[in-house]
Amino acid sequence: MAAANRDAFWAPSSKVNPDLARERESATFDVRELTHIIDGSPDRTKRRKELENLLYSEPVFRDVGRLSMERDEIYEQGVLKSIKLFEWSRKYKWDDDDFELASRLANHDISMSLQHAMFIPAIERLASDTQKAKWLPRALHYEMIGTYAQTELGHGTNLMELETTATFDPERNEFIMNSPTVTSMKWWPGALGKSSNTAIVLAQLIVKGKNHGLHPFLVPLRSMEDHTPLPGISVGDIGPKMALNCIDNGFLIMKNVRIPRENMFMKNAEVTRDGRFISRGVDKANYATMVLVRVKITRWAFESLSDGATTAVRYSVVRRQSSLKPGERELQVLDYQSQQYKVLPALAASYAFLMTNRSLHRLYDSVHADIMAGNTKLLAELHCQSSALKAYMSEVVVQLLELCRQACGGHGYLASSGIGLLCASSAPLVTVEGENSVLYQQAARYLMKQVAKAVVGDPVASGFQYLLTQSSSDRPDIRIQNLADCGNLDTLLQVYQRMAFSVVTGAARKLQMAIESGVEQHVAWNNNMVSLIQAARFYALHGIAKEAGYFLATPTLTPDQFELVRAAELQAMAKVRHDAVPLVDAFDLHDICLHSALGCYDGNVYERLYALAQTSSLNKTQVHPAYYKHIRGLVKDGQKQLRQQSKL
Ligand SMILES: CCCCCCCCCC/C=C\CCCC(=O)SCCNC(=O)CCNC(=O)[C@H](O)C(C)(C)COP(=O)(O)OP(=O)(O)OC[C@H]1O[C@@H](n2cnc3c(N)ncnc32)[C@H](O)[C@@H]1OP(=O)(O)O
Numbered sequence: 001m002a003a004a005n006r007d008a009f010w011a012p013s014s015k016v017n018p019d020l021a022r023e024r025e026s027a028t029f030d031v032r033e034l035t036h037i038i039d040g041s042p043d044r045t046k047r048r049k050e051l052e053n054l055l056y057s058e059p060v061f062r063d064v065g066r067l068s069m070e071r072d073e074i075y076e077q078g079v080l081k082s083i084k085l086f087e088w089s090r091k092y093k094w095d096d097d098d099f100e101l102a103s104r105l106a107n108h109d110i111s112m113s114l115q116h117a118m119f120i121p122a123i124e125r126l127a128s129d130t131q132k133a134k135w136l137p138r139a140l141h142y143e144m145i146g147t148y149a150q151t152e153l154g155h156g157t158n159l160m161e162l163e164t165t166a167t168f169d170p171e172r173n174e175f176i177m178n179s180p181t182v183t184s185m186k187w188w189p190g191a192l193g194k195s196s197n198t199a200i201v202l203a204q205l206i207v208k209g210k211n212h213g214l215h216p217f218l219v220p221l222r223s224m225e226d227h228t229p230l231p232g233i234s235v236g237d238i239g240p241k242m243a244l245n246c247i248d249n250g251f252l253i254m255k256n257v258r259i260p261r262e263n264m265f266m267k268n269a270e271v272t273r274d275g276r277f278i279s280r281g282v283d284k285a286n287y288a289t290m291v292l293v294r295v296k297i298t299r300w301a302f303e304s305l306s307d308g309a310t311t312a313v314r315y316s317v318v319r320r321q322s323s324l325k326p327g328e329r330e331l332q333v334l335d336y337q338s339q340q341y342k343v344l345p346a347l348a349a350s351y352a353f354l355m356t357n358r359s360l361h362r363l364y365d366s367v368h369a370d371i372m373a374g375n376t377k378l379l380a381e382l383h384c385q386s387s388a389l390k391a392y393m394s395e396v397v398v399q400l401l402e403l404c405r406q407a408c409g410g411h412g413y414l415a416s417s418g419i420g421l422l423c424a425s426s427a428p429l430v431t432v433e434g435e436n437s438v439l440y441q442q443a444a445r446y447l448m449k450q451v452a453k454a455v456v457g458d459p460v461a462s463g464f465q466y467l468l469t470q471s472s473s474d475r476p477d478i479r480i481q482n483l484a485d486c487g488n489l490d491t492l493l494q495v496y497q498r499m500a501f502s503v504v505t506g507a508a509r510k511l512q513m514a515i516e517s518g519v520e521q522h523v524a525w526n527n528n529m530v531s532l533i534q535a536a537r538f539y540a541l542h543g544i545a546k547e548a549g550y551f552l553a554t555p556t557l558t559p560d561q562f563e564l565v566r567a568a569e570l571q572a573m574a575k576v577r578h579d580a581v582p583l584v585d586a587f588d589l590h591d592i593c594l595h596s597a598l599g600c601y602d603g604n605v606y607e608r609l610y611a612l613a614q615t616s617s618l619n620k621t622q623v624h625p626a627y628y629k630h631i632r633g634l635v636k637d638g639q640k641q642l643r644q645q646s647k648l
């Protein structure tokens, strides 16, 4: 599509779909006021608009042509977007919030996303003051383009078994980096394949033949002159993925690559000139970057889900299909209760996840400040909360986005709906930064420790007081006698706390019984893994309806109470349905950011679907070359055979 058409494509139309317009006229609240709450403040809304104007004045960020691009073009476009953001960040001295916001407005569709997502944060968290003074300016001025290379072909979850080695050579005061086996090659790190010239490599530290465990090392990968791989370095792209194809996730093989001793990150440990290993800080302090990204992922979960909810809600009020009564006008599909059941949980969860991310980020900022000051007391609780919430929110996002896609019928399956790409881009959130089942277990491990403390009356962590407040009565005793009770948040909180108490203590009891029966701890753990993972998972009415089993199989709700909750859920959906459009409008997503013919603000869905169809590469010619090469012969043969048959 020519640049001019591209500009026209996203320009908001004065003609708004009448159904959509009517929904907006009947809003029961001030949409702009809610937008300010979502952004954080009126100033943050203003700031977002400024950044939207900046980014969307650049053709590369309006990329309608994206739908029919080859991977190389997609990668190069992602590089160009990265460079633009980096140049603006340096020129306008953006802080982390501005950079993260700009990255979001670009849909995180930037090849070198790891520079700010992990590389710079890892230097800030894992380097000594001397190393920060040396490396941070080079990373912030983008001389060093970096990645975080931890995962290997053979291991992603089990860090203890990573095989890359860093062997100290006291003769030359260097570390020798090696990928000793095929499974040891680094595999997956973002921007590793073609973009990065430097990597933070996690490797087993070997000093005088002794393995001191996993430590981070700064490893130059490519020449700062001509970007060719340095001696001993073999690096490249691991191939196309389901989505996120602007990112060159790569492989790295190191053969006797020598780096100075000073390139070992030394905030938490060091090797002295004479080869002595000194450990500082807590054992898991080197895992700090992963905790930060897990918190970021809860923000990305909100962003993805609010995108999906906006598209599905707007399309569901524009789309009319079938009638409840013959002869009546076709219904807006959002008036079908089944459609509400598909789409409104995504809307509700978007708001819940926004608030949850904010709360988790506050905990992170507080604990991170403590850790930087040497106080690691709350690190374990932060690890538990960030693990459980990253796992739960990414799992729910993937499920609800798929429901949003299904709710858009056939058009939801078109790339121009934007929702398929959204599903595919968000899919890896259940895997990256710790696969969900593994992170749930990390949370469960911490939960079991809290139960052990609660049982003997010792104080438990602040987020787990319900382990002390809930009675272990084996009969439901929560007051839910009518629909109004189901709308009382304190009552719902009590329902969840009672269920959580029962599931968590139930898992602990099963685990304890297994161990007391003589089964070894790790076998008992594996045999009870599903219960433990469930103990680490749970949002209000819909959450209860969806997880009925846990609320009915534990002394939490009676069947009658559960039916009241179900009725209250459907009543709440009918209520939310009235304001569904204003609630998604409040996310205030620019059409370019939403990138969807179905979710565009003016609701001119059909005109936009048709306009985008014109950009299909197959429509470059009326008759595709494949006709001349293949189809014509087939038709001519068919005609010939028919003529011959008619003569018989
Ligand atoms: C809008 C569109 C949206 C789309 C957005 C785009 C998406 C872009 C995708 C890319 C984005 C980001 C890049 C992703 C980068 C990565 O994936 S980096 C690699 C991530 N890898 C991992 O997370 C590895 C997971 N594995 C582990 O963390 C550990 O192996 C595991 C925790 C599972 C086990 O740790 P071990 O040390 O091996 O053993 P344990 O005994 O379980 O733990 C020992 C104790 O340490 C505590 N612990 C563990 N981890 C941490 C931590 N991070 N912080 C603090 N404490 C930790 C653990 O609780 C144990 O403590 P205890 O002994 O119980 O007291």
Ligand SMILES: Cc1cc2nc3c(=O)[nH]c(=O)nc-3n(C[C@H](O)[C@H](O)[C@H](O)COP(=O)(O)OP(=O)(O)OC[C@H]3O[C@@H](n4cnc5c(N)ncnc54)[C@H](O)[C@@H]3O)c2cc1C
Pocket (backbone or CB within 6 Å): 114, 147, 148, 149, 150, 151, 154, 155, 156, 157, 158, 187, 188, 189, 190, 244, 249, 428, 431, 432, 433, 434, 435, 437, 438
């Ligand atoms: C888009 C994307 C970007 C990435 N970016 C980076 C990056 O920048 N840097 C980096 O270092 N890595 C990166 N990764 C790698 C990512 O961190 C790993 O994929 C992740 O840690 C999981 O490891 P794995 O793929 O080896 O799966 P494995 O650890 O092999 O697990 C495979 C499956 O086995 C099961 N499983 C494994 N262990 C357990 C267990 N203990 N209990 C129960 N079940 C278990 C789970 O079902 C899991 O899905 C990226 C991955 C993706 C998809």
